[in-house]
Amino acid sequence: MPDKISIMFLDDEIAVLDGLRRQLRPFQSVWDMRFVSSPVEGLKTFDTAPVDIVITDLKMPHISGDTIANLFGSMPKPPAIIVLSGHSSYAELCDKITVPFEYLSKPCDPILLVKTVSNIMYNAPSRISELYDEVLQIVVEKLREHNLLKMEDLPIEYTTLLGIRKVSQYLGEMTFEYKEN
Numbered sequence: 001m002p003d004k005i006s007i008m009f010l011d012d013e014i015a016v017l018d019g020l021r022r023q024l025r026p027f028q029s030v031w032d033m034r035f036v037s038s039p040v041e042g043l044k045t046f047d048t049a050p051v052d053i054v055i056t057d058l059k060m061p062h063i064s065g066d067t068i069a070n071l072f073g074s075m076p077k078p079p080a081i082i083v084l085s086g087h088s089s090y091a092e093l094c095d096k097i098t099v100p101f102e103y104l105s106k107p108c109d110p111i112l113l114v115k116t117v118s119n120i121m122y123n124a125p126s127r128i129s130e131l132y133d134e135v136l137q138i139v140v141e142k143l144r145e146h147n148l149l150k151m152e153d154l155p156i157e158y159t160t161l162l163g164i165r166k167v168s169q170y171l172g173e174m175t176f177e178y179k180e181n
Helices: 014-023 039-048 065-073 090-096 110-123 127-145 156-162 164-170
Strands: 005-010 031-036 053-057 080-085 102-105
Touching (some): 005 014, 005 039, 005 110, 014 031, 031 039, 039 053, 053 065, 053 110, 065 080, 080 110, 102 110
Parallel strands (some): 005 031, 005 053, 080 102
16 A cells, blocks of 8 residues: 555535545645546546545536546546535435445545545555465466466366456456356
């Protein structure tokens, strides 16, 4: 995990951004916080300086928060997304947002926001997990090169660690068929 968690707060209401800035000032030493008042500006900012988490309002002019969440969530290295809304329920948002996200209602208790950010970062895949996946990929490739491993020989645990599609690609097969015992 980086030294500081980078977070973009995206809301068209300057007063809301100012309130968040004041309430979250104690976290300046551990959070790199960017406060952006336009969805278009948010996309441009992310393009030049990606962040770990995007916290977005739902109701904004020009580009809605659900569209922003879907845009950020479909990027190659997507940030975690937290949607703040005083108008919609989680169930309503699930119909509009097609990427993983967290939901907090407005007005949002700053303690709940801090806990949500901490949970996201704590549960994010660690570099150790990424290295483990890379080592596992190399091992699978080497075994395949020497004809020592076929798809049916691979334990199911490894397929869930790497993803069924990735393992299938490593082994040169296009599909994975589940066989019940």
